[in-house]
Amino acid sequence: xxxxxxxxxxxxxxVANPNARHNLGVGIFEDxxxxxxxxxxxxxxxxxxxxxxxxxxxxxxxxxxxxxxxxITVTRDAGASAGSTMRGGELFIGGNAGAxxxxxxxxxxxxIGGNAGxxxxxMMQKGRIIICGDAGEALGDSMYEGAIxxxxxxxxxGADATVEEMTEDELIDVLxxxxxxxxxxxxSFTKVVSAKRFYNYDSLERLEKSAL
Amino acid sequence: MVMGSSQxxxxxxxxxxxxxxxxxxxxxxxxxSFQKVTHFDDLTFLSxxxxxxxxEGYKERCNTRTVIGGLHCENPLxxxxxxxxxxxxxxxxxxxAKVALGKAAAMVGSASCTGDGxxxxxxxxxxxxxxxxxxxxxxxxxxxxxxDAQAIEIVVGQGAKPxxxxxxxxxxxxxxxxxMRDLPLGIDQRSPARHPDWLGPDDLAIKIEQLRExxxxxxxxxxxxxxxxxxDDVKLAAKAGADAIVIDSMMAGTGASAExxxxxxxxxxxxxxxxxxxxxxxxxxxxxxxxxxSGGIRSGADAAKALAxxxxxxxxxxxxxxALNCNKEIPESNFEEExxxxxxxxxxxxxxxxxxxxxxxxxxxxxxxxxxxxAERVANFINSMTMxxxxxxxxxxxxxxxxxxxxxLAALTIxxxxxxxVPLVGTNKVFGE
Amino acid sequence: MCGVSGILHKSxxxxxxxxxxxxxxxxxxxxxxxxxxxSSGVTVVGEDLEGDLVVRLWTGSVREAADVLAxxxxxxxxxxGVVCSSHHTGQFLRLVVNFEGETSELAAALLExxxxxxxxxxxxxxxxxxxxxxxxxxxxxxxxxxRGTHGIGHVRMATESRVDVNHAxxxxxxxxxxxxxxxxxxxxxxxxxxRMYEDQGHHFQTGNDSExxxxxxxxKLAHGEQLDDxxxxxxxxxxxxxxxxxxxxxxLGYAKDEWSAKPLVTMETDDVIAIASEEVALRGILPPGMExxxxxxxxxxxxxxxxxxx
Numbered sequence: 001x002x003x004x005x006x007x008x009x010x011x012x013x014x015v016a017n018p019n020a021r022h023n024l025g026v027g028i029f030e031d032x033x034x035x036x037x038x039x040x041x042x043x044x045x046x047x048x049x050x051x052x053x054x055x056x057x058x059x060x061x062x063x064x065x066x067x068x069x070x071x072i073t074v075t076r077d078a079g080a081s082a083g084s085t086m087r088g089g090e091l092f093i094g095g096n097a098g099a100x101x102x103x104x105x106x107x108x109x110x111x112i113g114g115n116a117g118x119x120x121x122x123m124m125q126k127g128r129i130i131i132c133g134d135a136g137e138a139l140g141d142s143m144y145e146g147a148i149x150x151x152x153x154x155x156x157x158g159a160d161a162t163v164e165e166m167t168e169d170e171l172i173d174v175l176x177x178x179x180x181x182x183x184x185x186x187x188s189f190t191k192v193v194s195a196k197r198f199y200n201y202d203s204l205e206r207l208e209k210s211a212l
Numbered sequence: 213m214v215m216g217s218s219q220x221x222x223x224x225x226x227x228x229x230x231x232x233x234x235x236x237x238x239x240x241x242x243x244x245s246f247q248k249v250t251h252f253d254d255l256t257f258l259s260x261x262x263x264x265x266x267x268e269g270y271k272e273r274c275n276t277r278t279v280i281g282g283l284h285c286e287n288p289l290x291x292x293x294x295x296x297x298x299x300x301x302x303x304x305x306x307x308x309a310k311v312a313l314g315k316a317a318a319m320v321g322s323a324s325c326t327g328d329g330x331x332x333x334x335x336x337x338x339x340x341x342x343x344x345x346x347x348x349x350x351x352x353x354x355x356x357x358x359x360d361a362q363a364i365e366i367v368v369g370q371g372a373k374p375x376x377x378x379x380x381x382x383x384x385x386x387x388x389x390x391x392m393r394d395l396p397l398g399i400d401q402r403s404p405a406r407h408p409d410w411l412g413p414d415d416l417a418i419k420i421e422q423l424r425e426x427x428x429x430x431x432x433x434x435x436x437x438x439x440x441x442x443x444d445d446v447k448l449a450a451k452a453g454a455d456a457i458v459i460d461s462m463m464a465g466t467g468a469s470a471e472x473x474x475x476x477x478x479x480x481x482x483x484x485x486x487x488x489x490x491x492x493x494x495x496x497x498x499x500x501x502x503x504x505x506s507g508g509i510r511s512g513a514d515a516a517k518a519l520a521x522x523x524x525x526x527x528x529x530x531x532x533x534x535a536l537n538c539n540k541e542i543p544e545s546n547f548e549e550e551x552x553x554x555x556x557x558x559x560x561x562x563x564x565x566x567x568x569x570x571x572x573x574x575x576x577x578x579x580x581x582x583x584x585x586x587a588e589r590v591a592n593f594i595n596s597m598t599m600x601x602x603x604x605x606x607x608x609x610x611x612x613x614x615x616x617x618x619x620x621l622a623a624l625t626i627x628x629x630x631x632x633x634v635p636l637v638g639t640n641k642v643f644g645e
Numbered sequence: 646m647c648g649v650s651g652i653l654h655k656s657x658x659x660x661x662x663x664x665x666x667x668x669x670x671x672x673x674x675x676x677x678x679x680x681x682x683x684s685s686g687v688t689v690v691g692e693d694l695e696g697d698l699v700v701r702l703w704t705g706s707v708r709e710a711a712d713v714l715a716x717x718x719x720x721x722x723x724x725x726g727v728v729c730s731s732h733h734t735g736q737f738l739r740l741v742v743n744f745e746g747e748t749s750e751l752a753a754a755l756l757e758x759x760x761x762x763x764x765x766x767x768x769x770x771x772x773x774x775x776x777x778x779x780x781x782x783x784x785x786x787x788x789x790x791x792r793g794t795h796g797i798g799h800v801r802m803a804t805e806s807r808v809d810v811n812h813a814x815x816x817x818x819x820x821x822x823x824x825x826x827x828x829x830x831x832x833x834x835x836x837x838x839x840r841m842y843e844d845q846g847h848h849f850q851t852g853n854d855s856e857x858x859x860x861x862x863x864x865k866l867a868h869g870e871q872l873d874d875x876x877x878x879x880x881x882x883x884x885x886x887x888x889x890x891x892x893x894x895x896x897l898g899y900a901k902d903e904w905s906a907k908p909l910v911t912m913e914t915d916d917v918i919a920i921a922s923e924e925v926a927l928r929g930i931l932p933p934g935m936e937x938x939x940x941x942x943x944x945x946x947x948x949x950x951x952x953x954x955x
């Protein structure tokens with residue numbers, strides 16, 4: 001709460017020794033810069049609109065949860081549900097991300113420098129996920145829209161996820177995002193999207209048929 | 213020669229099998245459970261005779277003001293009546309319906325609730341007190357809307373479909389509904405059953421703290437539970453830090469649910485309230501953590517009985533929609549032609565063909581609902597409920613609806629006695645104890 | 646639901662001396678108190694005992710504790726054991742005994758002693774658990790003073806069973822000495838499996854679903870399975886959600902369900918393996934001067950099993 005009071009447009013705030021505590025940097029709507037000099041716990045830099053946040057260490061579950069806009073950098077690993085339901089902005093995980101990264105994501109970019117865990121992109125709706133390392137099992141399970149780009153291996157695709165050819169423009173976009181993060185050694189990616197087989201029930205009751 | 217008909221293979225069971233034989237999947241419909249279960253009608257009030265001093269039913273003071281939450285937050289939700297309007301999404305309902313409900317609640321000094329589709333600007337503008345839901349899907353979830361709300365409700369489950377997510381058929385996932393939810397146009401939306409960022413009551417405690425941080429510890433946090441394993445769930449919600457617990461029973465309504473869940477999961481409202489009350493008592497939190505009951509609340513009598521059993525407030529869903537004109541033939545409608553059944557029998561909210569403009573996204577149908585007139589009807593209904601409650605309360609010699617207690621009730625059936633834990637009429641016996 | 650923690654000193658052993666495992670477990674649990682305040686507990690393994698076995702008992706009445714202790718001593722003697730030392734702190738009873746027979750026989754005899762709940766029997770370990778927070782437990786039981794080689798700990802937010810001392814974790818794998826578990830999650834085939842194990846003669850002391858994991862592992866170990874294999878088969882046999890830790894005389898292990906529903910992070914340094922629900926717990930044991938330092942921690946994913954042996 002103190003952090004929110006300090007946050008003003010253009011201000012720069014450093015939090016020393018965050019000690020993996022939960023709910024640090026929540027609900028800040030100002031275009032300010034916040035630096036956590038160490039690991040943070042659950043829901044770090046969540047419910048944000050605007051700030052640029054640097055986490056010098058690991059993050060717990062749901063870092064960047066429901067971010068509207070802004071930029072978050074985690075220098076090391078992130079726990080489960082990184083970038084859950086995020087709607088805009090960019091979340092960068094320098095290390096590995098745990099299970100369910102980008103779950104129910106609704107926009108923005110989630111960039112993972114290392115590996116991504118089980119169920120990454122589960123029920124993803126919009127936006128993009130870029131994974132420089134390997135992706136765990138059930139990648140993109142039940143995703144609606146959006147795209148997941150994986151430089152490494154994919155353990156398995158989730159239900160209704162499928163591989164699609166990547167356009168040159170897309171590749172340039174992805175490379176540009178990575179280059180801004182200082183990653184230049186990844187040149188080719190597998191693109192995963194929704195197969196859209198679950199969009200509608202293929203059977204309708206009499207009454208529903210007339211409604212549609 | 214007809215020899216009678218089977219009670220086991222009734223005409224609707226036969227029809228149900230025919231329908232599934234065509235469909236190859238479970239059936240989906242709106243409205244609520246059709247099961248006949250123990251309900252408030254099975255309880256009766258013991259008004260005053262010679263032992264007590266009755267208050268004049270029409271004029272003497274009877275408080276209805278209701279304070280929800282406050283244990284962990286600065287600004288509890290203060291309502292002028294213990295009746296508020298429960299969460300129903302923009303998407304399931306039309307914009308006109310959402311605005312009418314918000315406005316009706318404001319007219320009676322009460323609250324309404326957003327539902328699984330985000331906060332509609334018109335609804336925010338029309339409402340005085342608006343409860344913002346945090347659902348597994350987080351459709352349209354926006355932290356700016358969160359801080360702009362008067363209370364937060366984390367939805368763990370819904371009485372109409374506990375343990376599963378919501379549903380919105382493609383016919384309603386159109387235009388700005390699809391846009392607000394970030395969904396492709398026309399898909400049959402199946403909301404997740406689990407929250408994306410917490411998976412157990414231990415993590416929920418941290419999630420609640422996050423929402424409090426984001427709202428500067430001002431707003432009450434409600435946790436809404438589908439009534440199933442009430443005792444454990446209520447205790448866990450309270451331990452996780454809820455200010456209020458909403459217990460939504462198997463009689464609760466829905467815009468679309470798998471019929472198998474509507475009919476075959478959850479428990480009725482009466483035992484749900486009693487179990488929740490006892491769970492809070494065990495933790496020493498009864499009267500500190502607020503208890504809200506919902507599911508099948510149809511009148512002031514139902515609401516008064518819910519309060520007597522231990523609820524602090526009730527939330528109404530279908531009741532408010534019926535006041536809006538649900539299942540009423542109006543000059544513009546033709547139920548038989550439009551949904552295939554006469555008014556009074558419609559439960560086709562999921563088709564989006566609502567003949568009265570409530571559960572639809574069709575602009576022509578929606579125009580059949582005037583939000584101002586609708587708001588007035590709903591406000592009238594809530595006022596009627598409040599008056600019914602105060603009338604009963606005064607007849608019991610009480611000047612505050614929150615003075616209602618289980619001892620004011622008797623049960624008309626053995627089942628109701630066991631579930632409500634009040635004596636059967638004509639006996640001193642509480643069955644099951 | 647809950648918080649779990651575990652620690653193992655790699656270089657530990659009787660030669661290099663014992664480590665402050667009790668104190669470290671408390672330091673890991675304390676910052677996770679938000680995950681559960683109903684009860685707390687630890688198992689410390691590798692204690693240096695003056696006898697063969699340490700027995701931990703609990704009795705429902707503080708007034709009868711001395712009598713119950715006397716009865717328990719008598720039970721040990723009748724089973725052919727020798728009581729080296731015994732004392733009770735309130736309702737908690739601790740006996741160190743020399744016993745050469747089958748532990749299962751001693752356990753069965755103790756269970757039949759009126760007024761006794763059996764928390765653990767171990768050659769080098771004991772289960773200590775109580776209601777309330779870890780700090781309160783430490784104050785009552787002086788956990789911080791217990792040294793050992795490794796151990797596990799727990800804070801509990803009760804889900805589907807009652808809150809009392811006996812329902813607290815860790816659960817000892819009756820009648821296997823030195824095997825105990827702590828669990829975060831909810832098993833959803835508990836009642837069915839419990840009935841099956843009861844039909845086979847296994848004994849349950851509580852209504853806590855987590856006790857089933859202890860019994861499950863005891864059954865597997867009794868059939869000669871390796872710990873690693875037992876943990877792995879539990880991934881298929883247990884339904885619902887779980888991250889659980891197990892301590893044995895030889896080491897530590899964990900198993901994490903196919904849903905990856907319950908958090909876990911692990912950290913390995915030159916000296917220790919530390920595992921916990923949250924990083925904040927791992928940071929609790931960083932040596933002075935290291936508090937602000939970054940740590941390499943691994944977040945296990947789904948269907949994972951790991952064991953570390955001394």
